Amino acid sequence: MSVDPKNMTHHVAMRDGLPAVIRPTLLEESQQDWQAHPRFAGKARFFMNIHRQLLNGADWVAATTETLLDVPDDDLVDQIDTLQLGQRAAHLLQFAHGHHEIEDHGYFPQFIRLYPNLEQAMTLLDGDHQVLDETLGGIETSLATTLQTPNRDTLAGLQRNAAVLRKIMHRHITDEEEVIIPIFLRHG
Ligand SMILES: [Fe+2]
Numbered sequence: 001m002s003v004d005p006k007n008m009t010h011h012v013a014m015r016d017g018l019p020a021v022i023r024p025t026l027l028e029e030s031q032q033d034w035q036a037h038p039r040f041a042g043k044a045r046f047f048m049n050i051h052r053q054l055l056n057g058a059d060w061v062a063a064t065t066e067t068l069l070d071v072p073d074d075d076l077v078d079q080i081d082t083l084q085l086g087q088r089a090a091h092l093l094q095f096a097h098g099h100h101e102i103e104d105h106g107y108f109p110q111f112i113r114l115y116p117n118l119e120q121a122m123t124l125l126d127g128d129h130q131v132l133d134e135t136l137g138g139i140e141t142s143l144a145t146t147l148q149t150p151n152r153d154t155l156a157g158l159q160r161n162a163a164v165l166r167k168i169m170h171r172h173i174t175d176e177e178e179v180i181i182p183i184f185l186r187h188g
């Protein structure tokens with residue numbers, strides 16, 4: 001069976017790891033202790049740092065919006081300001097879109113040229129980016145609504161989107177690193 005991002009079993013919100021069909025196409029470095037590899041200090045560590053920042057950002061927005069749901073409507077504006085929800089969420093959106101853009105247009109086509117067997121893995125990750133970008137779009141809209149009209153209902157909408165983002169961001173990044181970190185370990 002080949003990878004089809006529209007197939008729900010391969011969907012980033014539904015799967016619990018890389019599809020079995022992709023496993024045999026991975027480079028053997030997938031099994032290694034990445035941090036012990038002599039070339040870890042190059043792009044591998046750089047990408048993993050970016051990924052940790054994205055995960056921390058997604059975790060923070062999901063947890064913060066959840067906490068804000070317990071704040072009375074009268075105090076909500078102050079709390080949103082104090083926590084800098086607008087600025088921090090906007091930063092995450094921009095950072096995530098930028099990162100996907102660099103992967104889709106720079107790295108992924110390069111990886112397929114180097115390792116044609118990885119085409120299915122790249123199709124999967126590219127499909128994930130589309131779902132992630134749609135979810136980021138949903139957050140952008142619900143964030144604007146919440147900042148304009150801060151109340152429990154608007155915040156609940158933002159929180160639902162943020163919870164979805166947290167879940168799929170973790171799935172995507174775990175699977176993506178299994179595919180791409182070994183490539184960086186080979187090429188520095
Ligand atoms: Fe990435």
Ligand SMILES: [Fe+2]
Binds near residue numbers: 172
């Ligand atoms: Fe990615």
